[in-house]
Structures are given as C-alpha cells and as structure tokens.
Amino acid sequence: MRFKRYSVLPGFGLSLGYTVVYLSLIVLLPLSALVVKTSQLSWRQFVDAVTDPFALAAYRISFGASFVAAIANAGIGLLVAWVLVRYEFTGKRLIDAMVDLPFALPTAVAGITLASLYSANGWIGRLLTPMGIHVTETPLGIIIALTFIGLPFVVRTVQPVLQDLDPEVEEAAGSLGAGRWRTFRHVIFPEIFPALLTGFSLAFARAVGEYGSVIFIAGNRPMHTEIAPLLIVKKLDEYQYSSAAAIAVVMLAASFTLLLLISFIQRWSASGGLKP
Amino acid sequence: MSGVGGLASRHATQRRAGPSEPAIVRWSLIGLTLVVLVLFLFLPLISVLYEAFAGGVKVYLNALRDPETLSAIKLTLLTAAIAVPLNVIFGIAAAWSLAKFQFVGKSVLLTLVDLPFAVSPVISGLIYVLLFGAHGWWGGWLDAHDIHIIYAVPGIVLATTFVTFPFVARELIPLMEAQGSEEELAALSLGASGWRVFWKITLPNIKWGLLYGIILCNARAMGEFGAVSVVSGHVRGRTNTLPLHIEVLYNDAGQFSAAFAVASLLTLLAILSLIAKSIVEWKAAQAGQSTVAPEEMPLSLVGAAAPAGGANPRVDPAANRAP
Amino acid sequence: MNALRNVSFVGLLLITPLTVLVGCGDRNDSKKQTASSGEPVKILNVSYDPTRELYKQINELFAADWKTKNGPVVTIDQSHGGSGKQARAVIDGLQADVVTLGLANDIDALHEHGDLVAANWQERLPNNATPFDSTIVFIVRKGNPKNIKDWDDLAKDGISVIVPNPKTSGGARWAYLAAYGATLKKSGNDDAQARAYITRLYHNVPVLDSGARGSTVTFAKREVGDVLLGWENEAYLAQQEFGKDKFEIIYPPLSILAEPPVSVVDKVADKRGTRKVAEAYLAFLYTDAAQEVAAKNYYRPTVESVAKQYAGQFPKIDTFTVKEVFGGWQNAQKTHFADGGVFDQIYKPK
Numbered sequence: 039m040r041f042k043r044y045s046v047l048p049g050f051g052l053s054l055g056y057t058v059v060y061l062s063l064i065v066l067l068p069l070s071a072l073v074v075k076t077s078q079l080s081w082r083q084f085v086d087a088v089t090d091p092f093a094l095a096a097y098r099i100s101f102g103a104s105f106v107a108a109i110a111n112a113g114i115g116l117l118v119a120w121v122l123v124r125y126e127f128t129g130k131r132l133i134d135a136m137v138d139l140p141f142a143l144p145t146a147v148a149g150i151t152l153a154s155l156y157s158a159n160g161w162i163g164r165l166l167t168p169m170g171i172h173v174t175e176t177p178l179g180i181i182i183a184l185t186f187i188g189l190p191f192v193v194r195t196v197q198p199v200l201q202d203l204d205p206e207v208e209e210a211a212g213s214l215g216a217g218r219w220r221t222f223r224h225v226i227f228p229e230i231f232p233a234l235l236t237g238f239s240l241a242f243a244r245a246v247g248e249y250g251s252v253i254f255i256a257g258n259r260p261m262h263t264e265i266a267p268l269l270i271v272k273k274l275d276e277y278q279y280s281s282a283a284a285i286a287v288v289m290l291a292a293s294f295t296l297l298l299l300i301s302f303i304q305r306w307s308a309s310g311g312l313k314p
Numbered sequence: 315m316s317g318v319g320g321l322a323s324r325h326a327t328q329r330r331a332g333p334s335e336p337a338i339v340r341w342s343l344i345g346l347t348l349v350v351l352v353l354f355l356f357l358p359l360i361s362v363l364y365e366a367f368a369g370g371v372k373v374y375l376n377a378l379r380d381p382e383t384l385s386a387i388k389l390t391l392l393t394a395a396i397a398v399p400l401n402v403i404f405g406i407a408a409a410w411s412l413a414k415f416q417f418v419g420k421s422v423l424l425t426l427v428d429l430p431f432a433v434s435p436v437i438s439g440l441i442y443v444l445l446f447g448a449h450g451w452w453g454g455w456l457d458a459h460d461i462h463i464i465y466a467v468p469g470i471v472l473a474t475t476f477v478t479f480p481f482v483a484r485e486l487i488p489l490m491e492a493q494g495s496e497e498e499l500a501a502l503s504l505g506a507s508g509w510r511v512f513w514k515i516t517l518p519n520i521k522w523g524l525l526y527g528i529i530l531c532n533a534r535a536m537g538e539f540g541a542v543s544v545v546s547g548h549v550r551g552r553t554n555t556l557p558l559h560i561e562v563l564y565n566d567a568g569q570f571s572a573a574f575a576v577a578s579l580l581t582l583l584a585i586l587s588l589i590a591k592s593i594v595e596w597k598a599a600q601a602g603q604s605t606v607a608p609e610e611m612p613l614s615l616v617g618a619a620a621p622a623g624g625a626n627p628r629v630d631p632a633a634n635r636a637p
Numbered sequence: 638m639n640a641l642r643n644v645s646f647v648g649l650l651l652i653t654p655l656t657v658l659v660g661c662g663d664r665n666d667s668k669k670q671t672a673s674s675g676e677p678v679k680i681l682n683v684s685y686d687p688t689r690e691l692y693k694q695i696n697e698l699f700a701a702d703w704k705t706k707n708g709p710v711v712t713i714d715q716s717h718g719g720s721g722k723q724a725r726a727v728i729d730g731l732q733a734d735v736v737t738l739g740l741a742n743d744i745d746a747l748h749e750h751g752d753l754v755a756a757n758w759q760e761r762l763p764n765n766a767t768p769f770d771s772t773i774v775f776i777v778r779k780g781n782p783k784n785i786k787d788w789d790d791l792a793k794d795g796i797s798v799i800v801p802n803p804k805t806s807g808g809a810r811w812a813y814l815a816a817y818g819a820t821l822k823k824s825g826n827d828d829a830q831a832r833a834y835i836t837r838l839y840h841n842v843p844v845l846d847s848g849a850r851g852s853t854v855t856f857a858k859r860e861v862g863d864v865l866l867g868w869e870n871e872a873y874l875a876q877q878e879f880g881k882d883k884f885e886i887i888y889p890p891l892s893i894l895a896e897p898p899v900s901v902v903d904k905v906a907d908k909r910g911t912r913k914v915a916e917a918y919l920a921f922l923y924t925d926a927a928q929e930v931a932a933k934n935y936y937r938p939t940v941e942s943v944a945k946q947y948a949g950q951f952p953k954i955d956t957f958t959v960k961e962v963f964g965g966w967q968n969a970q971k972t973h974f975a976d977g978g979v980f981d982q983i984y985k986p987k
Contacts, residue, residue: 042417048508053411068441121347142584144537146557147577151358205332247434250539257844267436286437293432448730465731547731549716
C-alpha cells in the first residue's frame with residue numbers, strides 16, 4: 039500500500055517533515071521522559087504510588103467534582119444554547135460573545151476572582167454563609183470553579199447542531215398533535231444528544247486537569263479538597279519525581295480514554311446512532 | 315433533518331423560525347439564562363475591577379508600575395512573542411500536510427496535534443522538568459554547559475509553546491480541508507511555483523482562520539498558569555509571568571488589591587481577545603471563510619478525519635470559496 | 638537541489654527559535670560575575686515564605702553599604718516560597734547564590750542532593766548560621782472569642798486551626814513540632830498521647846497553604862479559621878497589614894525555638910564568581926543595621942546588643958529546641974515528615 043496518494047501539490051515533504059520534527063521535539067520527547075521515569079519504578083512501586091490513600095482521594099475529588107461540574111454544564115449549556123439559537127432579545131450578541139469568557143480568561147485570574155467572590159466575606163459568599171453553605175475550602179468550591187471554566191464547552195458544541203435543526207420536523211410533530219415539551223423530548227433532544235454528550239465529555243476532560251482556577255478556592259486539604267494536579271505538584275515538592283510521574287501517567291491514561299470515548303460517540307452518532 | 319449543505323458558521327443566515335414555546339416559557343428561559351450568566355460571567359468581571367480599584371487609583375497605578383510587575387509584563391510578552399510565531403509556522407505546516415494530502419498515519423498525527431488538550435497543565439510542565447531539570451535526562455549535560463532551561467526563561471517558553479501549539483493548527487486543518495485544493499492546482503497548472511501558490515492563493519484563503527487561531531493561541535500563551543508554575547523558579551522580577559505574579563501578589567500580605575490590579579490587565583486582554591474573535595468571525599462569515607472548529611473540540615470530530623460515511627453537516631465546501 | 642533547499646530551510650526554521658530560546662535564558666543568569674571589576678553584580682537569595690518585607694529592606698541597606706565600600710552596583714533578586722519547596726527548586730537547578738531558609742534540614746538537603754553546599758555550612762556563620770530566630774505563637778480574633786490559651790485548646794472540638802503544609806513549608810514544620818513537643822513535655826514524654834493530640838489538631842485544619850504567608854492571608858484576609866499557628870513575625874505582620882484591632886497575639890506558656898538558618902550555595906556562587914558578594918551579604922545580616930531591621934520586623938535578633946535594645950517588644954517565652962525534644966532535625970524529619978511518617982498517618986483513615 040502506498041504511503042501517500044499521488045498529488046501534484048508541492049511541499050509535502052517539507053511540511054510533513056517540519057510537522058513531524060516539531061511534534062517529536064515538543065511533544066513526543068517530553069512525554070516519553072514521563073513514561074521512562076515511570077518505568078523506573080517496579081510494578082509494585084508503581085501500584086503503591088498510584089493507589090496510596092492520598093492519590094485515591096485526589097482521584098475521587100478530581101474526577102468526582104469534574105463529573106458534577108460537567109453535568110451542571112450540560113444543563114446550563116443546553117439552556118444557554120437553546121436560548122441563544124431560538125430566541126431574540128436585546129444583548130443577545132453580547133451574551134453570545136461572553137460565553138467564551140471562561141475560555142479566554144487566564145485560569146489564575148478566574149481562580150483568585152472566584153475565591154474572593156465566594157469567600158466568607160465575598161459578594162456571594164456572604165449571602166450563602168447565613169444559610170450554612172460554605173463554598174471556599176470545600177468540594178462545592180471546586181465544583182463551582184470547574185463549572186465556570188467548563189461553561190463554553192457544551193454551549194459551543196450544542197449551538198451549531200441546534201442551529202442546523204430543520205424546523206420541518208418540529209412542525210410535523212406539532213401538526214400531529216405533540217405539545218412543545220413532547221416535541222422537545224422525542225424529536226429535538228435525541229438529535230442534540232450526541233452533541234450534548236460530546237460537550238459534556240469535553241468539559242469533563244478539561245475539568246479533570248484544571249489547576250489554576252481551583253487551587254485558590256479549594257483549600258487544598260489532603261483527602262478532602264486536594265485535586266490530583268495539586269498532588270502531583272506536592273510530590274514534586276517532596277523530591278518524589280517518580281511518584282509524581284506515576285500519578286501523571288494515570289491521569290493521562292484517563293484523559294486519553296476520554297478523548298477516545300468522545301470520538302467513538304461522534305462516530306456512533308454520525309453513523310446514525312440514536313434513533314427514536 | 316439538516317441537509318448536507320448545512321450552514322457552517324453560526325453567524326450565517328437565520329434559520330427559518332419553526333414552532334415555538336408559549337411566550338411565558340420563552341421569557342422564563344431567557345430570564346433564567348440571564349441570571350445564570352450574570353452570576354457566572356459578569357459578576358466575576360465586575361469584581362475584578364472592583365477589587366483592583368478598591369485601594370484607590372493610586373494603589374492601582376503603583377501596582378502596575380512596580381518593577382516586578384513590569385518585568386512580569388515583559389516576560390509574558392516575550393514568551394508570547396516566541397511561542398505564537400513558532401506555533402503559527404507549525405500550524406501552517408501541519409495544516410498543509412494534513413489537509414492537502416492523503417497518507418498513512420494521518421489520524422495518528424491528528425491525535426498528536428490534539429494532545430495538549432488532553433494533558434493537565436501541571437503535567438505539561440512536569441514533562442519538561444523531567445527532561446531538563448537538574449535530575450532530568452539532560453540535566454547533567456545542561457548544567458555542565460551552563461545552559462539553564464528549567465527555572466529560567468527558556469523553560470517557560472517551552473512549556474507555553476507545548477500548551478498552545480494546537481490552536482493555530484486546529485483552525486487551519488479543517489478550514490484547508492474544507493477548501494480543497496482546486497485553486498492551488500489551477501495555479502500550479504498555470505505555471506506558478508509552489509511558494510507563489512502558497513503566498514498568493516492559500517494564505518489569503520485562510521487568513522481569517524489564521525487570525526482566529528493566532529488570537530486564541532496568544533490569549534492562552536499569555537494566560538497560562540499551571541504549566542509555567544511548575545517550570546518557573548518563581549523568582550520575583552525574573553521568572554514570573556503575569557499569571558504567576560498575580561499568585562505572588564495574592565499571597566503577599568497587603569497586596570490583595572495589587573493582585574487584582576494586575577489581574578485586571580489580563581482580564582482586559584481576555585476581553586480584547588473576545589472582541590477580536592467576534593470581529594474575525596464576522597469578517598470570515600462575510601468572506602465566506604468560516605472558522606470551523608469550536609474551542610477545544612477534538613479534530614477528529616470536526617470533519618478532518620470523519621469516517622467516509624458520515625457527512626459533517628457543519629462544513630460545506632461550496633460555501634467556503636474566497637471571493 | 639530542491640531537496641537540499643528544503644532541508645536547509647527546515648533546519649533554519651528549527652534552529653532559529655531554539656537559539657533565541659537558549660540565548661534568552663543565558664544572558665543574565667550565568668555570566669561570570671566579578672565583583673571587583675566594577676561591573677554590576679546580581680545575586681539571587683532564595684528564601685522562605687514570610688521574609689518578603691524583611692529582605693526588601695535589608696537588601697536596600699546592603700546594596701548601599703556595598704556601594705560605599707566596593708563600588709559596583711549589586712542587585713539582590715528574591716524568591717520566596719515554602720522552605721521545603723524552595724529547597725527543592727534549588728536542588729532542581731534554581732541558581733541561588735545564597736539560601737535563607739526556614740530550617741536547617743532544608744539546607745542539609747542541598748548538601749545531600751547534589752552537593753550544592755559544603756557539609757560544614759552551619760559552622761561557617763555565628764549562632765549555627767542563624768542570624769535571627771523566632772518562635773511559634775497563636776493569632777486569634779479580637780477578644781479571643783474561643784478562649785484559646787494553650788496547645789490543648791487547638792485540638793478541641795469546634796476549633797478551626799490555620800497552619801501551612803509541613804511538606805512544603807518550614808514554618809509549618811516548626812509549628813507541628815512545637816505542638817507535638819509541648820504536648821510531649823506536658824505529658825511526660827507520652828508519645829501515644831502526643832500522637833493522638835496532633836491527629837486531633839490537624840483534623841481541625843480546613844486548609845493547608847503551601848507557605849506561611851499563604852496561611853496568614855487565609856486567616857487574616859479571607860477570615861478563615863479561629864486561630865493561626867505560625868511564626869511570631871508573621872503574627873505581628875498580620876496585625877500591621879490587616880488591622881491591629883482585629884487580631885490578638887497569644888503566647889502559649891511553652892513554645893519551640895525556631896532557628897531559620899542561612900548559607901552560601903557554594904556550587905552556584907563559585908560558578909558565577911559571586912562568592913565574595915554572597916559571603917559579604919550573609920555576614921551583613923549579623924551587623925547592627927541588619928539586626929535592627931530584623932527586630933523591627935519582629936524577628937528576634939541574635940546579636941546581644943541589639944537583642945537587649947529591642948527586648949521590650951518581644952515577650953519572654955519558654956522555649957525548647959528540636960535537638961532537646963526530637964533529637965535533632967534529621968530524626969524529626971524522618972519520623973514525622975518523611976513519606977509515611979506521623980504527619981501522613983494523621984490523614985489515613987483508621
């Protein structure tokens with residue numbers, strides 16, 4: 039089998055060569071250092087490093103909070119996408135542009151701002167404290183921070199699909215006697231579900247690795263509010279490079295699995311997955 | 315169901331209005347959305363400004379004029395000035411080879427390009443410490459030759475380059491794929507050289523996508539925190555970028571307002587980036603070049619590596635001709 | 638022909654940024670600094686967390702002093718962070734000419750991992766290379782509403798204690814040992830009781846910042862917790878910066894003598910040719926001028942005359958040393974702070 043399909047366009051060798059070299063130097067080489075460092079541990083040591091109680095707690099917190107935040111984003115994102123696509127109101131263009139703010143804003147800025155807003159004497163925090171709700175230094179704070187940074191994902195994946203929905207089908211459903219809610223549940227929702235799932239997974243993947251937005255609000259208490267990336271930094275601080283690398287490998291494996299999952303979802307939906 | 319020739323840009327023609335919900339439902343949903351977004355988006359923005367000026371205008375200006383802040387600004391600008399052009403060149407090269415040609419291993423490369431989105435920023439920094447740190451692979455050699463990468467500027471630039479390299483590529487690959495090669499081939503057959511084709515045909519066609527990618531790449535490069543935090547030495551006035559400097563100020567006694575003052579600079583950058591993005595999207599829609607990939611969506615989903623049977627309803631080659 | 642051109646073009650594209658990259662970093666860091674030749678000299682002081690204000694002031698004095706004596710302009714760059722974290726950074730290649738850390742063990746680590754300082758570093762300067770010492774005290778809210786007076790009170794139910802992470806912060810380790818040691822002394826060396834105590838104490842801690850300054854900000858600015866456990870000088874700073882009328886400083890009857898030492902980083906200073914400046918800088922810390930600045934920042938001076946002069950502002954406190962109660966830092970580190978040590982076990986579910 040040929041390596042490359044015949045083409046008269048020039049520049050293949052040059053561009054591919056540059057691309058491959060660049061990728062190797064900047065991506066593959068450093069990542070392989072990670073793998074090599076981890077392989078220096080014996081299997082026993084590796085398992086110990088990634089299953090010690092602090093690590094397990096950190097995975098629980100990181101993945102747990104990310105999951106909840108992604109669910110919240112699925113709901114909020116769907117709402118926002120729906121409103122932006124289907125309705126007209128003043129300020130719509132502004133809101134549409136602003137949805138990307140969590141993506142454009144540096145994580146450290148988001149971090150200190152959220153920590154300050156939700157602290158006991160912050161603008162929002164002081165309203166919640168009398169109700170007994172504490173945000174900073176609790177998993178709730180982590181969830182809120184992760185929800186903030188994941189906001190654009192679901193919106194931006196669902197928006198185009200909603201945009202492209204043909205009104206004919208909805209009209210047909212309507213003319214057959216279905217109410218709006220029924221139409222939504224049985225006609226519209228299945229169409230946007232793959233996009234929703236994709237957005238959810240993207241938000242989830244992003245949240246799992248998030249560092250800057252979370253460490254200011256989280257409290258960083260081992261076993262309770264210590265996220266996995268912070269644990270890696272701590273291990274580095276304690277000269278435990280191999281341990282840090284081992285935990286990093288576990289996180290990477292989880293992220294890659296997520297990416298794979300996302301592309302399967304797309305393939306499945308493109309080939310006609312969810313049909314009523 | 316959406317036709318194959320669906321619209322690519324969400325700012326394109328309005329969809330024909332179908333049946334809708336009763337007004338009360340509509341307005342409740344709009345209201346709910348506004349409440350949520352005000353709470354989540356606008357409130358943080360306002361609080362940054364408020365806290366920045368809470369100590370008075372004088373404190374604000376002093377914070378920005380402080381030598382450590384100035385050197386943080388310089389370092390941030392320097393880092394972006396190196397990382398962004400590097401990644402632009404890479405993006406163009408990657409897009410050219412991946413979009414215009416078919417070859418074995420294409421999807422592997424596409425996945426590699428998407429890699430940084432799957433990697434936590436902390437890990438992105440960790441891998442460079444493992445390579446170049448004093449106890450890393452080349453630590454000994456580097457130290458012997460007095461070359462300092464980790465805890466010095468080169469390490470910061472490297473980590474930033476890693477984290478931001480996909481942005482330009484991800485904009486260009488689907489775009490160039492959607493545009494096809496007819497124009498380039500036509501020009502070639504008329505006798506233009508390879509470079510001429512690139513400069514005169516390809517580049518103008520992708521200019522809005524390129525600009526879009528640069529804006530995203532730059533915003534991320536200037537705002538990166540986690541990766542840089544791991545490789546920087548946090549030496550005030552020397553190896554602190556603006557985001558790191560914000561952390562330093564936030565943790566300093568009596569510098570709370572100063573932290574937000576510096577944060578307001580980056581916030582301004584974020585808002586400018588958003589505005590620039592909107593302008594580019596609008597211009598691109600006008601010119602018929604849509605910017606296709608939404609933020610952080612894996613390339614494999616945006617059509618470049620879509621399976622043969624699945625029509626991607628969002629990309630319409632016919633809609634993407636430069637005038 | 639074409640291939641050659643392509644290859645050289647790629648080569649150029651790759652080499653140029655790499656050169657820029659390396660060139661940028663090299664410029665200032667490693668040029669051999671010769672103090673006597675009249676060129677400006679730059680040294681890096683890698684310090685622990687609370688000393689930001691202290692060294693800002695001392696550095697100015699030293700620069701002025703150096704100028705009158707030797708001529709060339711000397712600039713001192715500062716880096717601050719949890720003592721353990723800083724030590725690791727230096728081991729990892731951060732080019733510190735001098736280190737002024739929170740505890741001796743962290744500087745010992747510089748010797749162990751990479752021979753960055755000589756083995757006898759602690760004997761090179763007076764008072765075990767400690768120019769000013771300190772102790773660990775409590776800071777509480779105005780009026781001391783939870784009536785916190787002694788170490789026992791910290792472990793009571795419903796008390797929220799703010800203290801940094803011993804794995805990264807020097808002050809945190811001093812605080813831990815102060816609490817543990819005070820309990821040992823009180824209970825007649827009952828280790829089991831001390832362990833139970835320290836476990837209860839840390840279960841009262843909602844947030845572990847990576848450095849002493851972080852904890853101060855958490856307690857004083859973000860108003861988290863009932864009591865802050867930390868350096869004496871941080872306590873006074875919290876009052877100064879965040880409101881004298883908002884906090885009270887409580888001295889427990891017994892605390893630990895905290896000795897933050899300093900040293901030249903031999904490997905770096907020799908390579909950069911800055912030994913003369915570095916040694917002069919550390920020696921300067923023992924001069925009256927510097928000792929007075931320290932006292933004004935609430936670090937206890939070790940030079941007799943200055944200590945006497947400022948005795949009024951430092952309440953008398955009974956202290957024990959790490960050597961007395963724990964048999965030295967090596968032991969303490971191994972037993973308590975190493976991986977799997979007592980501190981780690983506090984957090985393991987029973």
